[in-house]
Amino acid sequence: MKSDFDMQWHIRAHELDSSRCPLDGDQLAAIMARAKTATPSLTHTDLFPQTSGIRPLSSLLPLAAAACLALILSPLFRNLHASTEDQVTHRGLQVYFACNNSCNADNVLDALDAKISRT
Amino acid sequence: MNKDKDTAFAELVERQRTLLWHVCSDYSLSAAWTVEDAMQEVLCVLWNDFDTFQHRSSESTWVYRVATTTMLHLKRRQVNQPQGEMPEHHNPAAEDNENYHHLLQLIDNLPEQDRQIVRAHLDGFSQIEIARIVGCSLPTVTRHLARSKKILRKQYEQTR
Structure with missing residues (x-):
């Protein structure tokens, strides 16, 4: 047996089938005429803000600019990376030699440079 | 004014008048405006958006979407305004x-x-x-x- 809620729900679900527009042709035409000349209080964007779909090209400009900048600066970063790596390796060698030879790590650099220049 | 657009719009309104009235009266529950006012507002938006309708959805879905969205905007503006009578539902x-x-x-x-x-x-x-x-x-x-x-x-x- 249907509950009272289900009965009311059912009536509401069929309301559109049984409803009618009480306006006669002249009344509807008058409303239509006023609507055509009235200034809309809502714009298309107000009603349907764009939340998905294809983005305008202009929205991709910041991304394109960032990509170009990264492309231009990448050699610089590569050099920076390389020089940092060299320094680290160099310093590592200094420490390694210093530890194994019980001497000052800073002096190892001079010793290495001297050895390299001799060879 | 484009006569073809006028005719096409009038035909659309005639086909969808029951749906339009139904939505306007439904969303005018406890509202400060009459159903006729709501109808005019919805028709105004429909008229201005008529050229953008691309038949991707059915005509009734498009009309219903514009009508309900317009009515929701009217409802939002209604805050702090006096409330009106229960609209006639003709059911x-x-x-x-x-x-x-x-x-x-x-x-x-x-x-x-x-x-x-x-x-x-x-x-x-x-x-x-x-x-x-x-x-x-x-x-x-x-x-x-x-x-x-x-x-x-x-x-x-x-x-x-």
């Missing part, structure tokens, strides 16, 4: 049915998106069409519809 089954009007009031008190989903469902739109009307995903429609009906049933039974 013989609903006449002098206090329980029915109570259900309508409960639906009107739902959060905005839930209200739009429940009304579109009761007006016979499929869940896919409702997703287009409301602008959300199909699972969202399914979830909100089930939850709203459960809440409405509970509220109805508690107050009757």
Whole structure:
């Protein structure tokens, strides 16, 4: 047996089938005429803000600019990376030699440079 | 003014007049405006958007979407304005049915998106069409519809 809620729900679900527009042709035409000349209080964007779909090209400009900048600066970063790596390796060698030879790590650099220049 | 557009628009309004009136009266529940005022506002938006209708959805879905969205915007503006009379529904089954009007009031008190989903469902739109009307995903429609009906049933039974 249907509950009272289900009965009311059912009536509401069929309301559109049984409803009618009480306006006669002249009344509807008058409303239509006023609507055509009235200034809309809502714009298309107000009603349907764009939340998905294809983005305008202009929205991709910041991304394109960032990509170009990264492309231009990448050699610089590569050099920076390389020089940092060299320094680290160099310093590592200094420490390694210093530890194994019980001497000052800073002096190892001079010793290495001297050895390299001799060879 | 473009005569073809005039004729096409008049034909569309004639075809959809029952749906338009129904939406306007439904969303004018406890509103400060008359159903005719709401109808004029919706027709104004439809007229200005008429050229953008690309027939991707059915005509009734598009009209329903514009009408309900316009009415929701009117409702938002209504805050702090005096409330009006209950609109006439022209539904013989609903006449002098206090329980029915109570259900309508409960639906009107739902959060905005839930209200739009429940009304579109009761007006016979499929869940896919409702997703287009409301602008959300199909699972969202399914979830909100089930939850709203459960809440409405509970509220109805508690107050009757």
